[in-house]
Amino acid sequence: MDYTVHEAWNDATNVYLMAGLLSVGLLLYARRNKRQIMRIFTVPPAGNSSAEPNFYDNLQKVRLRQQLDMYSIARKYEQEQGQLDSVQLTME
Numbered sequence: 001m002d003y004t005v006h007e008a009w010n011d012a013t014n015v016y017l018m019a020g021l022l023s024v025g026l027l028l029y030a031r032r033n034k035r036q037i038m039r040i041f042t043v044p045p046a047g048n049s050s051a052e053p054n055f056y057d058n059l060q061k062v063r064l065r066q067q068l069d070m071y072s073i074a075r076k077y078e079q080e081q082g083q084l085d086s087v088q089l090t091m092e
Helices: 005-032 034-041 055-091
Strands: none
Touching (some): 005 034
16 A cells, blocks of 8 residues: 555545635534524523522621621610700700
Protein backbone atom coordinates (compact mmCIF):
# COMPACT_ATOMS: atom_id res chain seq x y z
CA MET A 1 0.00 0.00 0.00
CA ASP A 2 1.55 3.25 -1.16
CA TYR A 3 0.40 5.90 1.33
CA THR A 4 2.39 9.07 0.86
CA VAL A 5 2.68 12.17 2.98
CA HIS A 6 0.72 14.07 0.36
CA GLU A 7 -2.28 11.74 0.69
CA ALA A 8 -2.08 11.87 4.50
CA TRP A 9 -2.06 15.67 4.34
CA ASN A 10 -5.13 15.65 2.09
CA ASP A 11 -6.98 13.29 4.45
CA ALA A 12 -6.11 15.38 7.50
CA THR A 13 -7.14 18.57 5.71
CA ASN A 14 -10.45 17.00 4.77
CA VAL A 15 -11.08 16.00 8.39
CA TYR A 16 -10.30 19.50 9.66
CA LEU A 17 -12.46 21.03 6.94
CA MET A 18 -15.40 18.81 7.88
CA ALA A 19 -14.94 19.56 11.59
CA GLY A 20 -14.85 23.30 10.85
CA LEU A 21 -17.96 23.19 8.70
CA LEU A 22 -19.79 21.09 11.27
CA SER A 23 -18.93 23.51 14.09
CA VAL A 24 -20.05 26.52 12.02
CA GLY A 25 -23.30 24.73 11.22
CA LEU A 26 -23.89 23.94 14.89
CA LEU A 27 -23.17 27.56 15.82
CA LEU A 28 -25.71 28.84 13.30
CA TYR A 29 -28.26 26.29 14.49
CA ALA A 30 -27.68 27.30 18.10
CA ARG A 31 -28.17 30.97 17.28
CA ARG A 32 -31.48 30.30 15.56
CA ASN A 33 -32.84 27.87 18.16
CA LYS A 34 -31.39 29.45 21.30
CA ARG A 35 -34.62 29.27 23.32
CA GLN A 36 -35.24 25.61 22.56
CA ILE A 37 -31.69 24.70 23.51
CA MET A 38 -31.83 26.71 26.74
CA ARG A 39 -35.13 25.03 27.65
CA ILE A 40 -33.32 21.68 27.62
CA PHE A 41 -30.70 22.81 30.12
CA THR A 42 -32.91 24.78 32.53
CA VAL A 43 -34.13 23.12 35.71
CA PRO A 44 -37.91 23.24 36.10
CA PRO A 45 -39.14 25.01 39.24
CA ALA A 46 -40.00 22.73 42.11
CA GLY A 47 -43.73 22.31 42.57
CA ASN A 48 -43.51 21.66 46.28
CA SER A 49 -42.02 24.27 48.54
CA SER A 50 -39.05 22.93 50.43
CA ALA A 51 -39.36 22.20 54.12
CA GLU A 52 -36.25 24.27 54.82
CA PRO A 53 -37.02 28.01 54.59
CA ASN A 54 -34.90 30.21 52.40
CA PHE A 55 -31.97 31.85 54.22
CA TYR A 56 -32.46 35.21 52.52
CA ASP A 57 -36.16 35.29 53.37
CA ASN A 58 -35.26 34.74 57.01
CA LEU A 59 -32.62 37.44 56.80
CA GLN A 60 -35.14 39.90 55.36
CA LYS A 61 -37.63 39.09 58.10
CA VAL A 62 -35.00 39.62 60.78
CA ARG A 63 -33.99 42.95 59.22
CA LEU A 64 -37.63 44.03 59.03
CA ARG A 65 -38.14 43.07 62.66
CA GLN A 66 -35.09 45.13 63.64
CA GLN A 67 -36.36 48.13 61.70
CA LEU A 68 -39.78 47.87 63.35
CA ASP A 69 -38.19 47.60 66.79
CA MET A 70 -36.05 50.66 66.17
CA TYR A 71 -39.06 52.58 64.88
CA SER A 72 -41.11 51.72 67.96
CA ILE A 73 -38.24 52.72 70.27
CA ALA A 74 -37.89 56.02 68.42
CA ARG A 75 -41.65 56.69 68.69
CA LYS A 76 -41.62 55.95 72.44
CA TYR A 77 -38.64 58.28 72.90
CA GLU A 78 -40.39 61.05 70.94
CA GLN A 79 -43.55 60.63 73.03
CA GLU A 80 -41.55 60.82 76.25
CA GLN A 81 -39.78 63.94 75.04
CA GLY A 82 -43.15 65.44 74.08
CA GLN A 83 -44.51 64.75 77.59
CA LEU A 84 -41.46 66.31 79.23
CA ASP A 85 -41.77 69.39 77.04
CA SER A 86 -45.46 69.77 77.90
CA VAL A 87 -44.69 69.41 81.60
CA GLN A 88 -42.03 72.09 81.36
CA LEU A 89 -44.39 74.38 79.49
CA THR A 90 -47.08 74.04 82.12
CA MET A 91 -44.65 74.82 84.90
CA GLU A 92 -43.65 78.14 83.36
